[in-house]
Amino acid sequence: MTHQLNQDSARPTQLQEDKTEVVSGTSRRDFLSAAGALVVSVASGSLPTEAFAQAAGRAAAATGGAVGTTLATISAIKPALNAEELDSWVAIQADGSVVAYYGKVDLGQGLDVAIGQIVAEELDVSYRKVKIVMGNSATSLNQGGASSALGIQGGAKPLRNASAEARRILLNLASEKLNVPVANLSIFDGVISVKGNDAQKVSYAELIGGKYFNSKVEWNKRIGNPLDVKGVAKPKSQSEYKVVGLSLPRNDVAWKVYGTEGNIADVRVPGMLHARVIRTPVAGGLAEKVDESSIKHIKGARVVREKNFLAVVAEREWDAVKAAKELKVTWVASNKPFPEFEKLHEHIRQAPTRKRSEDIKNGDVASALKSAVKVVEAEYLWPFQSHASMGPASAVADVKADKITIWTGSQKPHYARDGVANLLKVPVETVEAIWVQGPGSYGRNDAGDAVLDAAMISKLVGQPVRVQGMRHDGTAWDPKAPASVHRARAAIDATGKVVAYDFTTRAFSRATIDSNESDPRDSLVGMELGLPPKGGITFGTPEESYAFDNKMLAWEVIPDLIASASPMRTSHMRDPVGLQIQFASEQFIDELAYATGEDPVAFRVKYAKAPRDIAVLKAAAEKSGWEPRGNAKRDRRGPILSGRGIAYAQRAGTIVAVVAEIEVNRKTGRIWGRKFTVAHDCGLIVNPQGLRYTIEGGLVQALSRTIFEEVQFAPDKVKSVDWNSYPILEINDTPEEIDIVLINRPEAPPTGAGEATCRVVPAAIANAFFDATGVRMRQAPLNPARVKSTLTSI
Amino acid sequence: MALTPFQVDGKPVQIDSDPQMPLLYALRDDLKLNNPKFGCGLAQCGACTVHIDGQAVRSCVMPVSAVKGKKVTTLAGLGTPEKPHPIQVAFLEEQVPQCGHCINGWVMTSAAFLKKNPKATDAEIKTALDGLKCRCGTHVSILRAIKRAQTLMA
Numbered sequence: 001m002t003h004q005l006n007q008d009s010a011r012p013t014q015l016q017e018d019k020t021e022v023v024s025g026t027s028r029r030d031f032l033s034a035a036g037a038l039v040v041s042v043a044s045g046s047l048p049t050e051a052f053a054q055a056a057g058r059a060a061a062a063t064g065g066a067v068g069t070t071l072a073t074i075s076a077i078k079p080a081l082n083a084e085e086l087d088s089w090v091a092i093q094a095d096g097s098v099v100a101y102y103g104k105v106d107l108g109q110g111l112d113v114a115i116g117q118i119v120a121e122e123l124d125v126s127y128r129k130v131k132i133v134m135g136n137s138a139t140s141l142n143q144g145g146a147s148s149a150l151g152i153q154g155g156a157k158p159l160r161n162a163s164a165e166a167r168r169i170l171l172n173l174a175s176e177k178l179n180v181p182v183a184n185l186s187i188f189d190g191v192i193s194v195k196g197n198d199a200q201k202v203s204y205a206e207l208i209g210g211k212y213f214n215s216k217v218e219w220n221k222r223i224g225n226p227l228d229v230k231g232v233a234k235p236k237s238q239s240e241y242k243v244v245g246l247s248l249p250r251n252d253v254a255w256k257v258y259g260t261e262g263n264i265a266d267v268r269v270p271g272m273l274h275a276r277v278i279r280t281p282v283a284g285g286l287a288e289k290v291d292e293s294s295i296k297h298i299k300g301a302r303v304v305r306e307k308n309f310l311a312v313v314a315e316r317e318w319d320a321v322k323a324a325k326e327l328k329v330t331w332v333a334s335n336k337p338f339p340e341f342e343k344l345h346e347h348i349r350q351a352p353t354r355k356r357s358e359d360i361k362n363g364d365v366a367s368a369l370k371s372a373v374k375v376v377e378a379e380y381l382w383p384f385q386s387h388a389s390m391g392p393a394s395a396v397a398d399v400k401a402d403k404i405t406i407w408t409g410s411q412k413p414h415y416a417r418d419g420v421a422n423l424l425k426v427p428v429e430t431v432e433a434i435w436v437q438g439p440g441s442y443g444r445n446d447a448g449d450a451v452l453d454a455a456m457i458s459k460l461v462g463q464p465v466r467v468q469g470m471r472h473d474g475t476a477w478d479p480k481a482p483a484s485v486h487r488a489r490a491a492i493d494a495t496g497k498v499v500a501y502d503f504t505t506r507a508f509s510r511a512t513i514d515s516n517e518s519d520p521r522d523s524l525v526g527m528e529l530g531l532p533p534k535g536g537i538t539f540g541t542p543e544e545s546y547a548f549d550n551k552m553l554a555w556e557v558i559p560d561l562i563a564s565a566s567p568m569r570t571s572h573m574r575d576p577v578g579l580q581i582q583f584a585s586e587q588f589i590d591e592l593a594y595a596t597g598e599d600p601v602a603f604r605v606k607y608a609k610a611p612r613d614i615a616v617l618k619a620a621a622e623k624s625g626w627e628p629r630g631n632a633k634r635d636r637r638g639p640i641l642s643g644r645g646i647a648y649a650q651r652a653g654t655i656v657a658v659v660a661e662i663e664v665n666r667k668t669g670r671i672w673g674r675k676f677t678v679a680h681d682c683g684l685i686v687n688p689q690g691l692r693y694t695i696e697g698g699l700v701q702a703l704s705r706t707i708f709e710e711v712q713f714a715p716d717k718v719k720s721v722d723w724n725s726y727p728i729l730e731i732n733d734t735p736e737e738i739d740i741v742l743i744n745r746p747e748a749p750p751t752g753a754g755e756a757t758c759r760v761v762p763a764a765i766a767n768a769f770f771d772a773t774g775v776r777m778r779q780a781p782l783n784p785a786r787v788k789s790t791l792t793s794i
Numbered sequence: 795m796a797l798t799p800f801q802v803d804g805k806p807v808q809i810d811s812d813p814q815m816p817l818l819y820a821l822r823d824d825l826k827l828n829n830p831k832f833g834c835g836l837a838q839c840g841a842c843t844v845h846i847d848g849q850a851v852r853s854c855v856m857p858v859s860a861v862k863g864k865k866v867t868t869l870a871g872l873g874t875p876e877k878p879h880p881i882q883v884a885f886l887e888e889q890v891p892q893c894g895h896c897i898n899g900w901v902m903t904s905a906a907f908l909k910k911n912p913k914a915t916d917a918e919i920k921t922a923l924d925g926l927k928c929r930c931g932t933h934v935s936i937l938r939a940i941k942r943a944q945t946l947m948a
Binding site: 107108109249250252253254256257258259260261262263265266268274316317318321322388389390391392437438439440442468470471689693696697698699700701702703704722723724728729730731732733734735738 | 834878890934936
């Protein structure tokens with residue numbers, strides 16, 4: 001590489017499984033089973049106490065086992081990467097600093113800082129001594145990559161446990177070295193000393209620096225998001241935290257602002273060719289004829305083709321761009337697979353149901369609706385949306401006979417490795433994925449396809465290849481967030497009580513391709529090579545704690561528009577289906593409040609049953625200065641109308657409420673989200689400042705999706721190909737203020753923060769629009785044209 | 795093919811290329827510079843912004859032949875960790891970039907603008923930055939940082 005990227009320079013030593021090592025006269029395998037048996041025998045229910053573990057260790061040592069006799073097992077050679085090896089999680093460097101290996105990735109929200117804080121906390125070292133190495137398949141385990149805002153909620157668990165276990169072992173090592181019981185030792189910043197005699201001390205560096213624990217942890221035998229390990233040691237309780245809870249700055253801001261390091265677009269390897277993949281401009285089209293002579297005049301440019309997969313390569317990037325533009329291809333499509341753009345939601349209503357799922361079914365909704373004094377009904381529409389990442393994806397692949405290296409900005413690099421191995425039919429051990437930060441993916445964007453494309457082309461041309469998309473690849477060809485129709489009905493009795501609630505979504509599946517690229521059937525190149533598409537069928541329902549006597553939350557999924565290699569295939573986009581669903585459900589709750597003459601905040605507080613939900617609702621209302629003002633008609637003259645709206649939701653343990661205060665320009669149709677007040681409860685807060693930035697970014701991105709974003713298409717093609725045909729929020733639309741109330745729950749485990757805020761923004765804006773204008777907008781996006789036509793139609 | 799001599803971050807360079815090749819490809823592919831990023835190739839996002847003789851320009855649509863004899867400045871030439879530009883200090887202090895792919899455009903555009911309009915109002919700043927894209931939604935931080943930079947530059 002001619003360019004030095006921000007990677008761990010210390011590559012792991014590749015080792016064969018050590019079969020000869022002997023511990024206390026016992027084979028390593030016996031040692032493992034002895035240790036494993038011990039852990040299993042005490043792990044049901046709660047973790048063993050330190051005292052118990054030490055006693056157990058002494059007992060095991062006495063019978064020839066090895067738990068607790070860690071001195072004997074320290075190794076100068078790093079054991080091979082394996083979830084059961086403590087060394088695969090944490091290492092003490094020769095200088096006493098700590099490296100922790102994290103199998104997820106940070107995308108610019110400071111996740112690595114939070115993980116570093118947790119590791120520092122458990123290991124009793126200062127935060128500045130901790131370095132987090134992320135996402136490389138050779139140095140970290142597959143923890144699922146960036147996924148579902150689980151970076152701390154799930155991803156921190158094995159690192160927390162492993163760090164606690166490393167600390168336990170270090171204490172035992174110090175105990176032997178200083179000949180003092182563990183109970184009489186204390187730790188300060190990686191130095192273990194005897195209580196009451198600070199001069200008697202030994203540092204982590206002296207104990208193990210540059211060497212390896214060579215010790216086991218108990219692995220739950222899962223990979224991806226649920227991967228977890230446990231040691232004998234019990235992690236600290238939150239009351240002991242000193243580093244967790246601090247606002248520490250990010251590690252990646254300086255190099256981004258000074259441009260001292262590159263991102264995925266800047267990876268260059270010697271001898272590489274530049275490639276551009278050429279995909280059909282007509283939906284479902286196949287390349288019937290490719291006129292290779294049409295690019296003969298471009299130096300070094302040539303066509304790479306395998307079945308329906310088509311690309312060009314050249315030594316210079318501009319030549320590859322030109323060749324992709326000038327190559328003459330005759331595309332043939334058998335039909336026009338998309339509905340008319342204006343008839344998208346009618347198509348969703350009419351299409352056959354592939355699957356219906358009733359996720360919540362309490363009581364008898366149908367009977368309650370029949371006998372209701374009043375029935376409220378509404379339907380809400382959400383468009384297809386594009387990740388439209390800031391730069392179209394790029395990737396580099398070097399496919400050699402015995403070894404494949406890929407550089408990817410995919411947020412799931414381990415799965416990218418698996419996908420390349422499966423696509424090229426090679427053992428996964430021969431593929432190394434090097435993760436490099438790319439344009440923010442926020443779900444499965446085009447990065448997963450780019451890396452598999454690069455690997456395929458590299459294999460076909462026998463040289464390293466760099467693929468980068470053009471703008472239309474990032475907008476027209478990325479996996480989309482699904483369009484949907486949401487129908488809600490509720491029954492109100494004579495006292496004004498909601499006695500039945502029925503919320504049903506009809507939509508395209510949220511995952512016609514999986515959220516990761518490990519199966520080539522879920523990739524464009526795989527489908528273009530003729531692999532049969534897998535086609536996931538799933539959606540979701542609102543997440544809240546409203547208690548209605550009779551309640552049904554259901555979803556129905558309709559068939560995809562094109563089965564294979566569709567530019568409208570769907571996959572996860574930040575807070576998958578959360579914006580769609582809650583845009584509808586939290587607007588409908590407002591409609592019910594209006595129908596019963598209740599204040600939108602009071603109505604929610606009345607029906608929400610979870611105490612933390614109620615606290616969040618009240619916090620948002622109070623901080624925003626919310627005063628009930630009833631349904632009385634308001635003065636709505638003047639060119640600018642202002643209004644406020646609230647929405648709340650849960651997301652996988654996190655609870656968030658937002659109050660939007662907006663201005664609507666009657667003449668231009670422009671909605672300005674002027675001020676937002678967010679109340680956010682994600683359990684224990686690890687890094688308050690990082691959390692604030694994460695919430696802010698998620699809110700503004702969701703604001704963009706609510707007001708502007710909609711994939712345009714015609715019956716035969718996607719028409720959103722750039723920022724003019726897929727507009728997003730501009731600087732003029734920036735809120736004047738985002739006021740965030742963080743509710744810290746030290747007693748509750750930390751849950752995700754990357755996605756929850758996104759899902760409440762659309763309804764908060766729509767509810768504020770109703771407050772401002774007296775008119776409901778039940779179709780997103782609430783763009784100027786739609787606002788204008790809504791306001792002139794009344 | 796034609797030879798185009800110009801300066802990048804104070805150093806003389808010479809590019810032998812199709813004269814219509816956009817400057818961005820000369821900077822990124824020929825000179826191996828990282829900071830001007832490809833975002834759209836259509837002058838719709840600003841990720842490729844450089845200064846040409848002090849003016850903020852979208853290098854993805856500027857033919858390389860048009861910069862003959864001119865002074866091109868990239869983000870790395872604007873300031874360094876040792877000698878930072880106030881805009882960089884402010885963006886760092888406000889922790890602005892998330893993914894960072896757009897940040898070159900915001901820093902380079904606002905640096906050129908504030909040089910000529912150090913006391914610009916909020917509305918003038920927004921007008922000057924209109925058209926730049928950020929997908930991570932860091933706009934609130936960006937505006938905070940520019941206000942901070944104005945104070946630093948005052």
